[in-house]
Amino acid sequence: MQLAWWDGKVRILLFDVLFAAAVAGGTLLDITNNGSLRWYGGVFLGVLFAAMVVRRRFPLLFVVLAPVSQVFPSVPVTISAYTMASRKGLHWQTAVAGVVGAIVIVVWPIPGRDHLSWGEQAASVVFFVGGPLLLGLWVYQRRALLAALRDRAEQAERERDLRSERAVTDERRRIAREMHDVVAHRVSAIALQSGALTMTAADEQTERVAEIIRKSSTAALTELREILQVLRDELPGEPGHVAPALGAVPVLVADAVTTGQTVTLELPDPVPEVPPAVGRAAYRVVQEALTNAAKHAPGVQVTVKVVAQGDDLTVEVTNPRGLTPAAVPGSGYGLLGMRERVSLAGGQLETGWVDGVFRVRATFGRVAE
Known part of the structure; x- marks a missing residue:
């Protein structure tokens, strides 16, 4: 078994165990009082107890066993109808639970039933079966709506993050284009002119200064290229460059x-x-x-x-x-x-x-x- 069968909550599991023990105990007490306890009765009680514990995961099994759980099966029938509707929603199994519950309430041998009118019997069906079914359907729809709203909120948050990332990426690339078109062009011109000056310098001092300018502008171009690569989310750096x-x-x-x-x-x-x-x-x-x-x-x-x-x-x-x-x-x-x-x-x-x-x-x- 997995705790997810009980919505991941220990208190729900404990409630189901206590509820199953109460129903099975009532059935055992009734059988004992009638003096008809047999070995197969113990097997039946064990199966009934297990079916009630796992009714959230296997509600149809509980629907089948609920009518014969005790002499007065209204409580198990009510719980089975609610469980099926809250777990399956508008499903054929929910219809089966409703029909089985209505039949049990109407035809199950209960003392004094002969004195009940059709209106009272119909009221019993509505109270013990119809009401739980409607409540279970409401819980099912509410759970589905909350899940849809949660998914929509998560999707909206993801889309917002994607839009933000795209906006940041577009702005970084725009800055990279501006730096490339303006700064890189200017620095490249300085490097070219200083290199030409190095070749045509009239004296050694001018040649030395021009060479310094050329090396500095070349280094600036290398660092600028790394910055542009970072802004464009590309791999930065060149082999041999000092980080x-x-x-x-x-x-x-x-x-x-x-x-x-x-x-x-x-x-x-x-x-x-x-x-x-x-x-x-x-x-x-x-x-x-x-x-x-x-x-x-x-x-x-x-x-x-x-x-x-x-x-x-x-x-x-x-x-x-x-x-x-x-x-x-x-x-x-x-x-x-x-x-x-x-x-x-x-x-x-x-x-x-x-x-x-x-x-x-x-x-x-x-x-x-």
Whole structure:
């Protein structure tokens, strides 16, 4: 047997067992009082008890056995009619239960039945059979309606999620198209022009600067291509490209040095093992801080310090004031983006001037794997 036969509820199973015991006990008491208890009577009571316990799963069996369960079968007939209607609905088995119940109520030998009029007998049929049938049909329809409403609500929720996902996907692809058409075109033009300048430079200094610009724009194109692939839900990355991680900070600092920045890096050896989200956030903090230093304080000494102490990781980038800011426009969202990245990785970000030094400090707690 399975608990699902009783709608997955233990209290319904207990009720059916108690009800079956009461009916079988009444039948046993009646047989005992008549002095007609035989061995086959015990077998019949066992079958009757089992049929009543599993009546929700096999209601037709209970309908057949209910009329002979005791001398006054009105209660078993009523329960069998209700059970069949609530389980099967408008079904031929429900009609059989109604007909059997009506016949039992009308023809079963009950003392005093001869004094009942046809109207009283019809009222008995309506009370003991018709009412339970109607109540069972109502319960069946209500259960079906609730199931349909539940399915409709789940389907509406799934459709809403699909529409939301489609809207997000469409917006991401629209952004990818705009970035490809505008930013990628501009950066590609810079790479081509700097490459041409490298070939036609009049002096070594110009050639070196043009080569730096070409490498930086090429790297920017590679990262931009990865961003476009992520926005389009494609596989990101190219073989050999350095992924944003804590271990890639030395490469990031080396690239900044090739562009003319003076950067000092303090990094533990070996590099601490941190979760990927923390590594990406730390990398982006250093990247944005170096970019800001190059724009607002070109030519100054920049210090990048990574400290791992216990389960805590601290990334700090400092630089003094610059004499002449570079004429490079900014988006105004650098610090905001850093703060969001650090927050998503479970850390805290502090920025501001301390004793004439601009400091960016990101602290990540409990990062040990």
